Amino acid sequence: xxxxxxxxxxxxxxxxxxxxxxxxxxxxxxxxxxxxxxxxxxxxxxxxxxxxxxxxxxxxxxxxxxxxxxxxxxxxxxxxxxxxxxxxxxxxxxxxxxxxxxxxxxxxxxxxxx
Amino acid sequence: xxxxxxxxxxxxxxxxxxxxxxxxxxxxxxxxxxxxxxxxxxxxxxxxxxxxxxxxxxxxxxxxxxxxxxxxxxxxxxxxxxxxxxxxxxxxxxxxxxxxxxxxxxxxxxxx
Numbered sequence: 605x606x607x608x609x610x611x612x613x614x615x616x617x618x619x620x621x622x623x624x625x626x627x628x629x630x631x632x633x634x635x636x637x638x639x640x641x642x643x644x645x646x647x648x649x650x651x652x653x654x655x656x657x658x659x660x661x662x663x664x665x666x667x668x669x670x671x672x673x674x675x676x677x678x679x680x681x682x683x684x685x686x687x688x689x690x691x692x693x694x695x696x697x698x699x700x701x702x703x704x705x706x707x708x709x710x711x712x713x714x715x716x717x718x
Numbered sequence: 719x720x721x722x723x724x725x726x727x728x729x730x731x732x733x734x735x736x737x738x739x740x741x742x743x744x745x746x747x748x749x750x751x752x753x754x755x756x757x758x759x760x761x762x763x764x765x766x767x768x769x770x771x772x773x774x775x776x777x778x779x780x781x782x783x784x785x786x787x788x789x790x791x792x793x794x795x796x797x798x799x800x801x802x803x804x805x806x807x808x809x810x811x812x813x814x815x816x817x818x819x820x821x822x823x824x825x826x827x828x829x830x
């Protein structure tokens with residue numbers, strides 16, 4: 605069975621500081637991993653994804669994430685936070701062997717202080 | 719423009735009154751899915767469909783029905799809504815080649 609754990613329901617950083625949002629997953633089959641962002645009163649938008657190949661993936665708005673199989677982690681980072689990054693971020697896992705069952709984490713709300 | 723549309727965007731109804739939330743996508747995606755979003759719980763998958771006439775339960779299917787008679791449409795049906803179905807609902811579509819999901823704008827449902 606799949607599961608996703610996002611450590612920290614709220615994360616606060618100063619503008620210009622490193623952003624680190626943590627995600628650990630469990631999956632009995634090779635996973636596809638995703639980070640989505642949700643701005644207030646909007647739907648979700650894909651930030652980046654890992655399916656196969658390179659374990660360091662780059663996404664939009666300067667975000668990147670690294671798939672670490674040994675640690676079952678897919679942490680999201682950005683070197684320098686911007687005020688516009690304030691949003692809720694969701695990690696998700698889908699099974700890569702067929703089916704479309706997708707599990708989302710509970711979300712992490714990112715606050716950026718001026 | 720590639721998009722997923724949902725209607726209505728807001729709905730207030732009473733317990734037991736059947737309702738349907740429509741979802742349509744224009745990207746010719748095989749996969750479609752319904753989620754509900756509740757504070758502190760993230761998104762939970764209700765039902766998903768891998769193609770026309772192929773649907774399967776997600777994690778929280780109780781009290782919901784779906785159908786997939788056409789590739790572009792995937793309506794969510796609540797035959798007898800209850801207050802615990804008050805939530806924000808999202809429809810999403812995806813290609814099986816990359817599983818990248820495109821989300822609709824959401825439907826905020828209140829059941830009194």
